[in-house]
Amino acid sequence: MTASAWRKALATTTLAVTLAAAAPAVAQQQQQQPAMPEVTWPPPADAPPRKVEIIKVQDWRTRARDMVETLSEYVRARAPNATLLMRGGASLLFRTEKDQELADLAAPPGVAANRPEPEPIGTLQRQFARAIDGVVVDGLSCGFTPELSADQVKRLHGFGVKVLTIEACPTDEAAKAARESAAKLGVLAHVGGADSLGQIPGGRLAGANPQMVQALGEAKTILFNLDNRAYASKGDWLRALSETNHDVLVIEPFFRGDKALTPQEVYALKFKKVGTPRLVLARLPMTTAYDTAWYWKATWKVGNPSFIKDVGERPGAFVVDYTNTEWRSLVGQTFSGLMDLGFDGIMLDGMDAVARMDDEAVN
Template sequence: MKTIYPLSVALVIILGLTACSHSDVPEPALPSTPSSKIKVTPAVIDYREEMRNFVIGISQYAKAQNPQFAIIPQNGIELITTNGESDGTLAQSYIQAIDGVGQEDLFYGYTDDNVPTPSDDNLYLREFLNRIKASKKVLVTDYCSSKTNMDKSYSNNNTNGYTSFAANHRELNNIPAYPVQPYGVNSNNITSLSQAKNFLYLINPENYSNKTQFINAVAATNYDVVLMDLFIATNNPFTAAEIDRLKTKANGGKRLVICYLSIGEAEDYRYYWKTGWGVGNPPFISAEDPNWEGNYYVEYWNADWKSVIFGNDSSYLKKILNSHFDGAYLDIIDAFDYFENR
């Protein structure tokens, strides 16, 4: 039997059905942009600030284990100011994290070994160094081989308030025969970097056939600070006992032994280098240094590279600490130049 609805009820049913039918109609799709045409703006990297942060992290890690451990970045002196200008605001967090600065080629070697550095370049560097020398030790390495130039290098650096070493081999693989005694030789006990009057830069042990020969040669000197490598050869590091032996000068005074550590480049002769590594693999390896075969610029802000250098028990810095070094001499600080200008 049919059910007959009143007119008013029928109208309500019709309207309801009409509304339902409209709601079932999908909205027209908006045009989409192909993913291949979406522009992604790369993150802007402040390469100088990233290097400052890297050094600060290294310092914090080392000093948490040995508060007297010295951190000395070499070159890249522009990092001491926030804007990279010699009269800029000092980068206080960075400066507080370090104990000194190293500078190569200040008076000799900037354009060529045993050649005076151009006056404009010398002045540029000294304007930065003079900002920091009152609070931090300045270690200058000049590359000169004639006795006249070596004497001038030591004299000029001393006059300017810097502690210096005249390297007669760019390879830093020997103890110079001249001068016979280090400039400013003394028998004082050197317990902090600020007390040092001279230093030896000997990071390439290629002329020494074994550890004993190297240790005996260094032990016979009176340098207040020795800058050297952790390894006599790949996978053959100096032990804590061997480094402790080097901490006494020939005249009986105590000295500091500081370890060289490249943080802006990876070196393919180091223990951490793995088979198959090269540019782009791992991703932090950026390019080979055209001036030094086997050395590769790294994206030093990359967490994986940082973990190679510090922060864990298998890191390079931990090995240095375990071997009783008194500090780390950090090289390729100026890698920010490469990334800014590539």
């Protein structure tokens, strides 16, 4: 399916409207806290009136949670057995000092004494955790600063949220250690080198599971293939995927960014090489726009439309304001379209941008 055909198929959906409407609703709930100047009392008789600067604080964390929860409500109503993953943004699952700071800023002046005791830092955000089936963490073992501690992994598993990891390990020894650590923690791991997300491994799969897999909790192996540019044709790419025996595939659903898979192609991938069923999930970028995507227009650039904020890390990628109503509508249309293709679920990608937005808001 070409980009133009995909665009025609995705007329405004109920999900797109819901996501777009939710953005201003959340924004209206956010209150502004005045910055209090230093005051001497009583003021001099001839003192000019003081100007109080109003500081607008953007609550990126609440807006991100709201967006994920809206998508979750949609998918639960449409396909109760579908799997919803979130890549990055693991800190959204726990109360942080940033959450406390934002709550303090949003509180009306003079009500601090009457406010209930806040939840302790580190408390699991249960309502948000219920919205997803799993969280994907990059570098739980081979990363510099893991997003989750072993204790947090244990708590998430106890609550029913599966932890998955993508490990880009520099050496075979590090990869072996990452597999052992994942097995000990009960984490579903994709382990490879720096470019493993663009490669589909051949040969015998270590730890291959010949049984059917119909739920994330049954999976023992997983393959993330989020970049298919190494393949000369869509057919070559699909043949390579069909030769795998992983229990779960998480893939980029567009070949080279603009050729969507068909329902028949998605269905064919739902069977391992040995013939038993598996899960196939689609990647959906939440915080990055691509100039090859079905929605992209030739006139678009940074600042036009307003949700395109900056160039991304690779050519053709652009950082977006994920709270913007127009962008949320595009996300909703894409989400609905991917479900129409028959995917078993969606991975919401790029949620690590929430932390960067927070840092920029403060600095």
